[in-house]
Amino acid sequence: LRIHPLQYLMVGLALxxxxxxxxxLSEHITxxxxxxxxxxxxxGLQAVYLAHVLGHWKRGLGFAAMLTLLYGALYxxxxxxxxxxxxxxxxxxxxxxxxxWVTRRVDWYALGADLK
Incomplete structure (x- = not known):
């Protein structure tokens, strides 16, 4: 899927x-x-936004699930x-x-050559 850099920026700003x-909020509540x-x-904001950007609500929920795990680990x-x-x-x-481990067989040079 093609994602515009501005969309990446908005997700990064939400993070x-x-x-x-x-x-x-922690100045006012526990x-x-x-x-x-x-x-x-x-x-929630990113799940809704990314569901539209990525073209399906399941993709937005998948990102939300990963973000929930990340925030849980951070907490x-x-x-x-x-x-x-x-x-x-x-x-x-x-x-x-x-x-x-996941990228051990990726040929990064070939990947960059495909973009030219």
Missing amino acids: AIFFLLLIS FWKAYLVSAVACI GLLVSENNALLMGSLLLFVILALAM
């Missing part, structure tokens, strides 16, 4: 606004409630103050290992 909402409201609002890291660095490092290592 960034999550943190702004979280910080501003952290877990602020996190929940911010996450639900941003995930777990944030509330475990003593182990946050260790858990975050291990999570990033696992994500990098998975990305390397």
Whole structure:
């Protein structure tokens, strides 16, 4: 599917606004409630938007499910103050290992040549 860079920008801004909402709401309500409201609002916004951009509601819900897992993992890291660095490092290592495993047979030079 072709996605315009402006659409990528809007999704990226929605991801960034999550943190702004979280910080501003947590000044007025407890952290877990602020996190929940911010996450639900941003995930819902992106699910609806991406369902239209990607041409099907299942694709929007798939992205929303992945984002829910990501925000869930991030919440777990944030509330475990003593182990946050260790858990975050291990999570990033696992994500990098998975990305390397999935793309191990991709010929990046051939991929770039197809674009010319």
